Amino acid sequence: MATVALESLSRAFQETAAQCGEEIALRVEGGEQLSWRDYAARVERIARGLAALGVRRGDSVVLMMVNRPEFNLCDTAAFHLGAVPFSIYNTSAPEQIEQILANAAPRVAVCETQFAERLNAARGRSAIEHVVCVDGQPEGTLSLAALERDGDEQLDFESAWRAVGSDDLVTLIYTSGTTGPPKGVELTHANLTAELRATTALLPVLRGDRQISYLPSAHIADRWASHYLALATGMQVTSVADARELSAVLPQVRPTVWGAVPRVWEKLKASIEARIETEPDAARAAATRDAIAVGVRKVRAEQAAICGTGSGPDTELLASHRLADERVLAGIRALIGLDELRWAVCGAAPISIETIEFFAALGLPILELWGMSELSACATINPPERIKFGTVGTALEGVELRLAGDGELLCRGVILMRGYRSERQKTAEAIDADGWLHTGDIAEIDDEGYVRIVDRKKELIINAAGKNMSPANIEARLKESSSLIGQAVAIGDRRPYNVALIVLDPDACAAYAAKHELGEGSAEALAADAGVCGAVAQAIERANGRLARVEQIKRHAILPADWLPGGDELTPTMKLKRKPIAAKYAEQIDTLYAG
Numbered sequence: 235m236a237t238v239a240l241e242s243l244s245r246a247f248q249e250t251a252a253q254c255g256e257e258i259a260l261r262v263e264g265g266e267q268l269s270w271r272d273y274a275a276r277v278e279r280i281a282r283g284l285a286a287l288g289v290r291r292g293d294s295v296v297l298m299m300v301n302r303p304e305f306n307l308c309d310t311a312a313f314h315l316g317a318v319p320f321s322i323y324n325t326s327a328p329e330q331i332e333q334i335l336a337n338a339a340p341r342v343a344v345c346e347t348q349f350a351e352r353l354n355a356a357r358g359r360s361a362i363e364h365v366v367c368v369d370g371q372p373e374g375t376l377s378l379a380a381l382e383r384d385g386d387e388q389l390d391f392e393s394a395w396r397a398v399g400s401d402d403l404v405t406l407i408y409t410s411g412t413t414g415p416p417k418g419v420e421l422t423h424a425n426l427t428a429e430l431r432a433t434t435a436l437l438p439v440l441r442g443d444r445q446i447s448y449l450p451s452a453h454i455a456d457r458w459a460s461h462y463l464a465l466a467t468g469m470q471v472t473s474v475a476d477a478r479e480l481s482a483v484l485p486q487v488r489p490t491v492w493g494a495v496p497r498v499w500e501k502l503k504a505s506i507e508a509r510i511e512t513e514p515d516a517a518r519a520a521a522t523r524d525a526i527a528v529g530v531r532k533v534r535a536e537q538a539a540i541c542g543t544g545s546g547p548d549t550e551l552l553a554s555h556r557l558a559d560e561r562v563l564a565g566i567r568a569l570i571g572l573d574e575l576r577w578a579v580c581g582a583a584p585i586s587i588e589t590i591e592f593f594a595a596l597g598l599p600i601l602e603l604w605g606m607s608e609l610s611a612c613a614t615i616n617p618p619e620r621i622k623f624g625t626v627g628t629a630l631e632g633v634e635l636r637l638a639g640d641g642e643l644l645c646r647g648v649i650l651m652r653g654y655r656s657e658r659q660k661t662a663e664a665i666d667a668d669g670w671l672h673t674g675d676i677a678e679i680d681d682e683g684y685v686r687i688v689d690r691k692k693e694l695i696i697n698a699a700g701k702n703m704s705p706a707n708i709e710a711r712l713k714e715s716s717s718l719i720g721q722a723v724a725i726g727d728r729r730p731y732n733v734a735l736i737v738l739d740p741d742a743c744a745a746y747a748a749k750h751e752l753g754e755g756s757a758e759a760l761a762a763d764a765g766v767c768g769a770v771a772q773a774i775e776r777a778n779g780r781l782a783r784v785e786q787i788k789r790h791a792i793l794p795a796d797w798l799p800g801g802d803e804l805t806p807t808m809k810l811k812r813k814p815i816a817a818k819y820a821e822q823i824d825t826l827y828a829g
Contacts, residue, residue, distance in 0.1 A: 241398075241399070241400055241423070241427070242395075242398045242399065242400060242402070242404075242423040242427065243310075243313060243404055243423055243426060243427065243462060243465065243466065244313060244314050244395040244396075244398045244423075245395070245396070245398075246427065246430075246465060246466040247274075247277070247310055247314075247465040247466070248274070248395065250270065250465060250466060250467065250468050251270045251271065251273060251274035252274075253270075253441075253468065254269075254270035254441065254468045255269065255270055255271050256269045256270070256271060257269060257270055257441075257442060257468065257470070258270075258470050259272075259273045259464070259468075259470060259471070260273060260303040260306055260307075260470075260471055260473070261303070261470065261471070261472050261473070262302065262303065262472065262473050262475075263472055263474070263483050263486050263487065266303065268303055270468070273306075273307070273310075276307050276311075276382065277307060277310045277311045277314060278311075278314075278391050279382040279385055280307055280308055280311035280378075280381060280382055280385075281311040281312070281314045281315050281385075281389070281391060281394070281395075282382075282385025282386045282387065282389050282391065283311075283366075283380075283381035283382050283383075283384065283385040283386075284311060284312060284315060284317065284342060284381070285315060285385065285386040285389045285394075286381075286384060286385050286386040287341070287342050287363070287364045287366075287376075287381075288341060288342075288363070289312065289315055289317050289341065289342055290315070290316075290317070291315060291316030291317065291394075291397075291402075292316060292317070292318065292402075292403075293317045293318065293340070293341055293342075294317065294318040294319070294320060294338045294339060294340040294341075294406065295308075295312045295317050295318070295319045295320075295340055295341075295342050295343070295344065296319075296320060296321070296322060296334075296335065296338065296340040296342075296343045296344070296345075296353070296362070297309060297319055297320065297321045297322075297343075297344050297345070297451070298321065298322045298324060298343065298344075298345040298346070298349040298352075298353060299324075299344070299345055299346045299349065299368060299451075300324065300346065300475040300476070301447045301448055301449075301450075301451060301456070301460075301473040301474055301475055302346075302368070302473050302475060303473055304344075304368040304369075304378065305321075305451050305461075305473075306461055306464075306465070306471065306473075308344045308366075308368070308378075309321075309405075309451075309461065310465060313398065313404050313405070313423075314391070314394060314395040314398070315394055315395075316394065316397060316398045316402055318338075318403045318404070318405060318406060319405060320338060320340075320405050320406035320407070320408065320418070320452075321450070321451045321452035322334055322408070322452055323408075323450055323452045323453075323800060323806045324349065324450065324452075324800070324806075325799070325800025325801070325806055326800075328352065328355070328356075330415070330416060331352060331353075331356055332356055332359055332360070333415050333416065334408050334416055334418070335356055335359075335360035335361070335362065336359075336360060337418050337655055337656055338406055338418060338655065339360070339361040340360070340361060340362060341361055341362065341363050341364070342362070342363065342364045342365075342366065343362050343364070343365045343366065344365075344366045344367075344368060344378075345365065345366070345367060345368070346367065346368055346369050347367055347369050347370045347372055350365060350367050350372045350374075350375050351372070353365050354372075354374050354375070364376060366378055366381050398423065399423065400422065400423045400424035400427070401422055401423070401424060402422060402423055403420055403421065403422055403423075403652070404421055404422060404423045404425075404426055405421050405426075405457065406418040406419065406420060406421070406655055407419040407421060407452070407453070407454050407457070407607040408452065409607060417654045417655075417657055417660060418654060418655030418656070418657070419454075419607040419608050419651050419654060419655075420651055420652040420653055420654070420655050421607075421610055421651055421652070422652055424648060425610045425648065425649055425650070425651065425652070426458075426462055426610055427466075428610070428632060428647075428648035428649050429458065429462075429610040429611055429612065429649045430458075430462060430463060430466050430467075431631075432612075432630035432631045432632055432633070432649070433458070433463070433611075433612055433615065433630065434463075434467065435630075435631055436615055436617065436618070436630065436631075437491070437577050437579070437601070437615065437618070438576075439463060439467040439469055439491060440467075440490075441467065441468035441469075442468060442469070442470060443467070443468075443469045443470065443490045443491050443576075444469070444470050444472070444487055444488065444489045444490045444491070444574075445459065445460050445463070445464060445469050445470070445471050445472070445489055445490075445491055445492065446460070446471070446472050446473075446474055446480070446483065446484070446487055446489050446492065447460035447461070447471050447472070447473045447474065448473075448474040448477045448480050448483075449477070449494075449495070449807065450806045450807065452806070453582075453607075453806065453807050454605075454606075454607045454610070454611045455493065455495070455581065455582060455611065455807070457611070458610070458611035458612070459491075459493050459579075459611075469491070472487045472489075477498075477799075480498070481502070481505060481570070483571075484570060484571030484572065485568075485569070485570065485571030486571070487571065488571050488572075488573065488574045489571075489572070489574070489575060490574050490575060490576050491575070491576060491577055491578075492572070492575060492577075492578050492579075493578060493579040493580065493581070494578075494579075494580060495580065495581070495582045495583060495807055495808050496580060496582070496583050496584065496585035496586075496589070496808075497583075497808040498808075499580055499585060499589055499593065499600065500585075500586075500589055500713065500720075500739075501720075501739070501741060502570065503589055503592050503593070503717070504717045504720075504739050504741045504742045504745075505570075505741050506566065506570065507717050507742075507745075508717075508741055508742060508744070508745030510522050510523060511745050511749055512745055512748055512749060521561070521562060522562055522566075524558070525558035525559075525561065525562035525563055526562075526563070526592070526595050526596070527595075528551070528554050528555050528558040528595075529555060529558060529559075529563060529594070529595025529596060529597070530591055530592070530595045531547075531551060532547045532551055532552070532555045532595070533591055533594040533595050534591070535547040535548075535551060537622075537623055540620060540621075540622060541622065559597060563595075563596050563597050564597070566596055567596060567597055567598060572598055575598060577601060577618055578593075578598060578599070578600050578601065579600070579601045579602070579603050579615070580600045580601070580602050580603070581602065581603040581604060581605060581612070581626070582807050582808075582809065583706075583807075583808065583809050584687065584706045584707075584709075584710050585600070585602060585710075586710045586711075586713060586714035587623050587624055587710075587714070588714035589714065590602065590623050590624075591623065594621075594623075599618070599621055601615055601616040601618060601621060601627065602616055602621075602623075602625065602626050602627065603615040603616065603626055603627060604626035604627070604675075604685060604687060606671075606673060607651075608650065608651045608664065608671055608673075609633075609645060609647075609649050609650060609651070609671065610649040610650075610651070611649075612630060613629065613630060613633050613635070613645050613647070613649065614626050614627045614628055614629050614630065614633070614635070614685050615627045615628075615630060616628075616684075622682075622684045624686060625680075625684040625685055625686045626684075626685050626686070626687055627684060627685065628682070628683040628684055628685070629683065629685075630647075630649075632647045632648055632649070633645065633646075633647040633649065634646050634647055635679065635683075635685065636670070637677060637678075637679060638672070640676075640691075641676045641677065641678070641688065642672060642673065642674065642675065642676060642677075642691055643673045643675045643676070643677035643685070643687070644670040644671065644672060644673065645670065645671045645673055646668075646669045646670050646671060650665070650669070650671055651671075653665070674690055674691045674692065675687050675688075675689075675690060675691065676688040676689050676690070676691050676694070676704075688704050688707075689704035689705065689706045689707065690706075693705055693706070693812060695724065695725075695726045695727045695732070696727060696728065697726050697727070697728070697729060697730065697731070697732070697784065698728055698729055698730045699730075699784075701784045703724075703726065703732070703784065703785050705723075705724040705725075705726075705812075707785070708722075708724040708732065708734075708777075708781060708785050708787070709722045709723065709724050709734075709810075711777040711780050711781055712724070712734060712736070712773070712774060712777045712787070714777075715773035715774065715776045715777040716742075716769060716770065716772075716773030716776075717739060717742040718738055718739060718742045718743065718746065718766060718769055718770055718773065719736055719737075719738070719739065719770065719773060720737050720738055720739030720740070720742070720757070720796075720797075721736070721737035721797050721803075721804075721810075722734055722735070722736055722737075723735040723810060723812070723815055724787065725816070725823055725826075729827060730827075731786075731788040732785065732786065732787050732788060733787060733788060733789045733790060733791075733823065733826040733827065734774070734787045734789075734790040734791075735790070735791055735793055735815070735819055735822065735823070736770060736790055736791065736792045736793065737757065737792075737793050737795055737796065737797050738757035738760060738761060738766070738770075738792065738796075739757070740756065740757050740796055743755050743756060743757045743759075743760045743766070744756075746760065746765075746766065746769075747760065750765060756796075757794075757795070757796045758794040758795065758796065759794075761792045761793065761794035761795075762792075762794065766792075767792060770790070770792060771790075774787050774790055789826045789827075790826070791822050791825070791826055793819070793822070802814055802815075802818055803815050803818070
């Protein structure tokens, strides 16, 4: 198992590159690939180029590009100088970009051609002096090739990276802005190396493990799982520029470790279910459903044993499951490209028990975790040998947890950020005098230390009668009631009852259209289809049967739309933007309450 050097990510990278040599470090499916030796050589050249542009210890460098090896190269090169590389979400609005650049004050920007115009436009209102383009040379920019060619040959590169200490900043992570303007989370080398040591102690990483980078590099999840973890352990990373291509890339890469936000797991589940629904061989489709059902029974029996309400799967069930796995389930894992997976994680938002059960039934247990940018990524993870569905696991080594009087989860440890950049007041509001981060999450902790997240403190629904409810819990029930429901938003704060806005899942819609021989299968077209409307209404009734009366959805509207990450309704990591949704769809919401 790979171990993590203590002092800095610079030292960790140099040790990994020396050990792994000609092994592949970075690649693009069907395209370029770089060995660790090449990775290290280019990091040095880019670092010299940045130094020639005046980048010094403590300076920030902004990166704006899709997932590609050049991100890893430029980010790693910058922190080898003691500089602070950070990313901007590619979907950020011009106003957000200006706010972030004003806060971070980078002197150099590294980007792709498609983002050069936006960054050039911001130069006059920011500290940016140079824009480096990794895939060309638009007017007003410097090419990456020229940067590497014209570096500072007087720079003592080895002394520079060895001088980087544990207290130096390694990056800024700008929050995705669900509750206001983005804040710059300052993370140090000590924060990140502590995070890597704690997570690899629970989730071992082997030299040569395969990972896919497809989540935004501006998000801490991709930084941790696909960048820092790789450079510290020798893991191979395949970059996917467009997350919509993920299902095609998975069978090619066959990752050995992997993670996804709930929406990705939900879409993968919907895709598998759509394949079963459209399977022309009825007997084969029935056999697949039966095999998954056997897997679900086994998983539920195992969970009952873990929770102390049962004795676990009996001999007959275990034998049935072995047969189902040999004949069907192993084939499904191979089909979707996850047959060599050793561990898989999920975080950033709630995921339904049904989705977790489904993949566990396929032989792909999902380790739900919890964390924040402010905590360097993960603070709790479900132990692989003892997963409790519906929880986000137990505290990582070195992490302390406790609940405030109102149920808010508090956390402290070495992984806790230094603070919000140039936001002393907001830092003081988030971290109290005793060093506890007030996370904003309402939680419960059981006798074994497993944490269950109830909801965001500021997102709880308090209806007109004063009843408190978790919208996330209601939404999870709605989504798991039918694969047709891609997104659900529960509304009811200060209202007499709850209503919901529903957005259809595009993959499930396509499968529905094929099965019912409809000409148009888009989510927009099917929003008014009588059959789809009836199926969604029935699904909501099923969900209501699993909710308390006060939580139940009384009326709903299916929106003729497809919500995309980074749009008006979803953050780049697919979290709901509740206030913008309420404002944009105010007319539809008012109609649901009319009369």
